[in-house]
Structures are given as structure tokens and as C-alpha cells.
Amino acid sequence: MNPTWLKSMKGQLSLGDMGPAAMILVVAIVIVAVGAYIVSTVGSLLPANSSGANVAALGATALTTFASWFVILAVIIAAGIGLGILLRSFMGGGRRGE
Numbered sequence: 001m002n003p004t005w006l007k008s009m010k011g012q013l014s015l016g017d018m019g020p021a022a023m024i025l026v027v028a029i030v031i032v033a034v035g036a037y038i039v040s041t042v043g044s045l046l047p048a049n050s051s052g053a054n055v056a057a058l059g060a061t062a063l064t065t066f067a068s069w070f071v072i073l074a075v076i077i078a079a080g081i082g083l084g085i086l087l088r089s090f091m092g093g094g095r096r097g098e
Contacts, residue, residue, distance in 0.1 A: 015081065015085060017081055017084075018078075021077045021081065025070065025074055025077065028070070029070055032066060032067050032070075033067075036060060036063040036064065039056050039059040039063060040056070040060050042056050043056025043057055043059075043060060
């Protein structure tokens, strides 16, 4: 098997991509947190057992479920960057060859 295609891969992740990836994750967490706050506030203002209150409760549950995936997303991003660094170092695509 000839791994020359790995040397020409575009878009490999490097250590410099950690900051922007973390910032995107932080922005996504803030958006979900603000959305959850708004949904729970609107839900508490509506009459109990109304369809609007039920929809707000379902929305809050959905946002909570989505928020539980942020840890997994952070691990996947870090692993992708780590794999990108390893691929570049083993395939000779580091700073020496550029």
C-alpha cells in the first residue's frame, strides 16, 4: 500500500487549529445555554398544562440532550487535531518539508 495520498491531503488539522476550534465550541455552548434560558423562562410564563408550556418543556429537554454532546464533540475535535499532527509528523509533512 502506497500512502502517498496522505502527503497531499489538504485541510489537515494542526495545533494551530485548537484555538479556533475551542472558540467555535464555546460559542455553540453559549448559544445553547442562552436558548435554554429563554425557553425555560418563556415556559414558566405560560399557563401550566397549556400547549405552549408543553412545547417549551420539550424544547428545554431537547436543548439539554443536545448540550450533553458537547463533551463528546470536544474529544472528537481534540482527537482530530492530534491525528492530524501525527499524520503530518509520520508522513514528513511537518515544517521541515514545507
